[in-house]
Amino acid sequence: MAFVLLYSSNLLATALKYNVNGSSSWVPYYIPDAAGNSGILGELVPLILSTANIEIEKHNYPPRRTNQALKTGLLDFDFVSPSWFPEGEMGQEFIQSSPILSIQENIITLEENQKQWADVNKITGEPIGTVRGYLYHDDNVFTRVDFASEKQLIKALHKDRVKAAISGDLPALYWAKQLKMPIALAAVHSSGVLVMRLRKEHSEMMPKINDAIAQLKSDGIIQGIVDKYTKDEQYQQYPQHPQ
Template structure:
């Protein structure tokens, strides 16, 4: 699943091994699904979501100044391929053979992430394996990446919120979603769903265009610092502990 969750680019001014990258410009775009909650929460400057908080801290630690651009979710992959944007955050588990492609390099792992086949409780017994997806119409998010989407027919929706609605309108029998976004919107809409087969399990990394590979040491050092001092864990807990509590009421 690609949450073109957060796409990034920035003007970079920093030093690595004595070299100055004052002329390096990386453009970024924070515009995944309009509702990839709790990773990204639009129009919420005080609580912008897990990645909404981690990204500025991470780039600041790496001495990278950010410059925002605005691309719709469906165009972010194209913009990355063309070099209009320079990095985003993805999970290698969303790609066939975990290969991000020859245009990119990847950072060290930042956040663990899972996605499941989601369905209504009455249908859950029919979706206990990824093999059940084959040849079926499956709810997906336009612009997201799914490692095995050649095996099923994508029925694209604009957000995880719309996936939940589609299950209840019987437009699809099953969909693929990250756990927390699915549970969040099921709660908000008061429409319970079931997490069926595990579709992918991995971690988010920064997918960086390879012409900027020299920046990775600073980026990876910043990731390690935010992990070791507990910053990333505290931010995740801020958004997920309440969500998990609400969904177990």
């Protein structure tokens, strides 16, 4: 996902323009065409920015255009994990916010098999469910069994097509909830945090953004939004940020 920030250094209102199509497949972080349930980042992005008193304007660019715009400076921030980059370096053109969410990848399995997969080394030499096209840092030690999506991984576990799979924790919990097919998170496969990656020329905006992130964390709002998409209970409401 990439978002464009247009900032005026004068006293006029700040307009923060952002794009969402770059993450249209990143459920539950972004869920397209779902008014009121636009995903974790779909809800958090406008909330963080409004808390920071930054105006926003939504755009819909195709992913390839979005990525190029971020590279050239037309778009000014996106959301990434430093763990996705070699040595955690996201590029000299960018600074990063304080962590917004913890993100991790787990071995997922059925509840009755959870203890069998409590050690990540258990995947060595085994057929493991994976998502077609995804990169895994250690896929040379296990046999990939590719499926189309995290949703299909959950179904495959319940159909006994594989005994274990690798998935982001929140996508796995989201689809288990939607499908009403319980799963268990076993060993951690990789972990990191999600941050806003902002072009350095707008670094003066980062203190306000970090303050907003800290406030929303303290108020329990960020965790409430995560729970809305991943807990078994149907959350109709979560803590509201005071206006």
